Amino acid sequence: MTNQTILVNGKPFFGRVEEQKRFRDALSETINPPSGENPPYVFLVYGDGGIGKSTLSRRFCDIATEKHSLWCPNPYITLWIDWEEARRRLPALQVGHDAIAPETVFDVIVHTAQTQRRGWHGYFTAYHETQQRRASAEHTAHQVLDSATERPELRELRSAGATALAKILRIGSSLAGLPIGNSGEQLAKAFLEAGIQIGAEAAVGLRQRLADLLRAQMGADTYDLLSILSNTWPMRWLMVSDG
Known part of the structure; x- marks a missing residue:
């Protein structure tokens, strides 16, 4: 049986096997956390420009939305936030990191959630x-x-x-x-x-x-x-x- 080529944004994705394994393990632990640990996790993807951080992050997002089986619905809900796009759009993000107000970050997350998940509007009433x-x-x-x-x-x-x-x-x-x-x-x-x-x-x-x-x-x-x-x-x- 030939393995199916993994696509990210319509392009073949190769390598990063260990990173994908660790991400899948972390996903599993959010459902069944080890004793004494308290998810959620934060994965910080960092490195020089052009080495594939955004593509790997997209791959993580795809992994989280994969269908696990015919009988088990996907337990994860994902949001994709493009902070570079948000920065071009919002003057409040066009400053140094230390000067970005928490409210600005929340506003971007809420805007993205309501755009990508149209049924979520009621969650943000408060x-x-x-x-x-x-x-x-x-x-x-x-x-x-x-x-x-x-x-x-x-x-x-x-x-x-x-x-x-x-x-x-x-x-x-x-x-x-x-x-x-x-x-x-x-x-x-x-x-x-x-x-x-x-x-x-x-x-x-x-x-x-x-x-x-x-x-x-x-x-x-x-x-x-x-x-x-x-x-x-x-x-x-x-x-x-x-x-």
Whole structure:
């Protein structure tokens, strides 16, 4: 019996036998995980340009969608996300890796899921509701800053935009507990991206004054929407990352 030629994107695929075996093993373990282990797995496919990372990732995707038998339906659901295409389409991805906001990544995943899996729209109701609530919270934050005329130290922040300020608040929350030098430098960078040039120590103090004002005026729940990335996806993912 002649083995059937494997095709990926309509072209013959050869080699990478060990990589395919390890991927199949990982797929099996997501259904029957070994004792003490907790899937999902993340496969990071990396290497120089042109060595076949995207093709291998496509092969992994094909393996995950193979029919296992006549009696057993495929237990895996796949999404193919082309981050290079998304980067060309979205200015928010046309920055350094460290500057990409988590919300941008989620937006790409949600957009892809709803495009490739048209029956999935209902799964993202909570995500879209959170987006709307956050947009409302950012609008409220902008109103609070506009009305804070008695706080001259916050004057520059009013021109930064609520979205930029929300990013600063979230960065500050994630840096809690770090030495002031480290957290201050990262906050100063975030302020600079918002058009405000400020030193590291001053950045920490300004961020704290901003947080105190908004928390007092907006209430804790609304403020949390600005400063915390809400986890609205109780989902388990098997991810294949090409990059």
